[in-house]
Amino acid sequence: MILPEIEYHAPRTLAEALKLLVKLKEARIMAGGTDLLVELKQGLVEAEALISLQNIKELKKIEKKDQSLRLGAMVTPQEIISHPLIKQHFPALVEAAKSMASPQVRSLATIGGNIASAVPSADLPPTLIAAEASLELQCTESFREVNLLEFFTGPRLTICRDEELLISILIPVPPPKTGISFLKFSLREANALAVASVASRITLENEVISQASVVLGAVAPSPLLALKASELLEGKKPSPSLFEKAASIAKDEASPISDIRSSIWYRKELIQVLTRRSLAESLKRAQKNPG
Amino acid sequence: MMKHRLNLRVNKQDFEVFVKPKTTLVDLLRDELGLTGTNKGCGTGECGACTVLMNGNAVNSCLVLAVEADGAEITTIEGLASEGRLDPLQQAFVDEGAIQCGFCTPGMILVAKDFLEKNPQLREEDYKTAISGNLCRCTGYVKIVKAIKKVAEGE
Numbered sequence: 001m002i003l004p005e006i007e008y009h010a011p012r013t014l015a016e017a018l019k020l021l022v023k024l025k026e027a028r029i030m031a032g033g034t035d036l037l038v039e040l041k042q043g044l045v046e047a048e049a050l051i052s053l054q055n056i057k058e059l060k061k062i063e064k065k066d067q068s069l070r071l072g073a074m075v076t077p078q079e080i081i082s083h084p085l086i087k088q089h090f091p092a093l094v095e096a097a098k099s100m101a102s103p104q105v106r107s108l109a110t111i112g113g114n115i116a117s118a119v120p121s122a123d124l125p126p127t128l129i130a131a132e133a134s135l136e137l138q139c140t141e142s143f144r145e146v147n148l149l150e151f152f153t154g155p156r157l158t159i160c161r162d163e164e165l166l167i168s169i170l171i172p173v174p175p176p177k178t179g180i181s182f183l184k185f186s187l188r189e190a191n192a193l194a195v196a197s198v199a200s201r202i203t204l205e206n207e208v209i210s211q212a213s214v215v216l217g218a219v220a221p222s223p224l225l226a227l228k229a230s231e232l233l234e235g236k237k238p239s240p241s242l243f244e245k246a247a248s249i250a251k252d253e254a255s256p257i258s259d260i261r262s263s264i265w266y267r268k269e270l271i272q273v274l275t276r277r278s279l280a281e282s283l284k285r286a287q288k289n290p291g
Numbered sequence: 292m293m294k295h296r297l298n299l300r301v302n303k304q305d306f307e308v309f310v311k312p313k314t315t316l317v318d319l320l321r322d323e324l325g326l327t328g329t330n331k332g333c334g335t336g337e338c339g340a341c342t343v344l345m346n347g348n349a350v351n352s353c354l355v356l357a358v359e360a361d362g363a364e365i366t367t368i369e370g371l372a373s374e375g376r377l378d379p380l381q382q383a384f385v386d387e388g389a390i391q392c393g394f395c396t397p398g399m400i401l402v403a404k405d406f407l408e409k410n411p412q413l414r415e416e417d418y419k420t421a422i423s424g425n426l427c428r429c430t431g432y433v434k435i436v437k438a439i440k441k442v443a444e445g446e
Contacts, residue, residue: 001334001353005292008312008358034354037315038335050312054359078348082409102424103402105336107348108355190423191337 001041007049014058014167018140020051021163027051029165031074031113034105059112059167062086071169073112080111089173091285092180092199096127099184102191115151116166118158121218126199127182129215129223133171139164152222177204179285183274184217187261194218195262198250198274202238202282209233214246214275219256219267226253229275238283247275297361301326302370310357317341317352320367328368328397332426339425342398343367349405368397371404379442380404389438391429398425403439413443
């Protein structure tokens with residue numbers, strides 16, 4: 001399998017990259033390249049040039065900014081797994097990163113690529129949405145911050161404009177008594193895409209759920225916030241029967257397709273089971289987490 | 292297409308080469324530098340046969356453009372033995388009979404090397420996780436896991 005002839009640019013600064021994006025209309029942005037290079041080899045995508053983000057140091061930073069963690073778009077899953085701040089505040093994101101692909105791919109792939117590719121089965125977005133992450137999009141003329149949930153518009157489709165670059169991901173540090181968890185089912189334990197996944201978040205106040213979210217992966221054109229299931233949980237005392245009810249609502253909210261990995265029926269069943277288990281785990285974490 | 296100049300260090304030796312953007316790291320290693328110990332299997336990052344260490348991380352060299360290895364420190368299977376002595380992992384693979392056809396072996400050994408360096412505390416299932424991105428089509432996984440475990444436990 002070989003790559004087609006292609007031009008290669010590796011700007012050293014963000015400003016330079018943004019200018020290239022405007023100038024080279026038929027170019028593709030390359031982050032880790034773990035998807036893009038395969039698609040180019042297989043002839044699934046065409047591009048005259050690649051704009052590699054590999055040399056832009058500021059896109060590789062992980063920093064605490066006010067009450068948020070700011071992850072540069074070029075941070076790899078391997079870096080997510082081993083970073084003390086992420087381990088401390090977002091264990092669920094570490095688990096999601098560990099579930100991705102293989103160790104080798106985890107050292108090459110990037111969080112920005114995992115988001116911007118907008119593949120419905122992507123592993124990081126559900127947890128990031130449950131954590132209320134937002135994205136920083138930059139172009140030569142302007143800058144905007146958008147809610148991650150609103151970023152996706154369909155399979156491989158986002159609101160990101162051609163001349164815009166996803167530069168970083170902002171994740172607010174969760175309030176005290178908050179637990180987030182991520183569960184994924186795939187056909188093998190490693191190196192496999194999600195058949196279905198669920199991220200959930202529970203925040204407790206005086207033993208009552210003050211804030212909850214259930215986010216579904218691989219069962220809709222984009223990661224899906226199960227609104228009805230989330231609303232059901234809020235203002236109630238957590239209990240197994242409440243979680244059971246929320247899980248069955250989440251199952252109804254899922255709108256999966258049948259494909260090579262699973263049928264619609266099976267994906268819906270999975271969502272019910274994963275939602276129930278994920279909520280139980282999030283509750284456990286919320287109770288343990290003093291903030 | 293214009294060739295790009297790149298400098299890289301492979302197995303502690305410096306190289307200056309000119310490559311086209313379409314050249315992947317595995318092709319550079321095999322075709323330009325003659326280091327054919329790195330095998331090329333699927334070309335899509337699924338099989339792990341082309342695993343090398345790049346700046347201390349195990350990566351699929353079929354998913355890295357050679358130009359992106361500019362300034363990088365690369366270790367291939369040829370770089371493990373020193374002064375005529377095999378690396379402990381290589382020796383353990385030999386001793387345990389963890390090699391059948393041998394095609395996956397360089398990748399298995401390099402990913403294990405990365406794994407053992409990064410994980411001081413190990414659980415039983417970790418050994419399988421370590422090689423989860425490497426396929427052995429002879430299905431000789433049991434002995435491969437045994438060999439890695441042997442080195443980890445310092446036997």
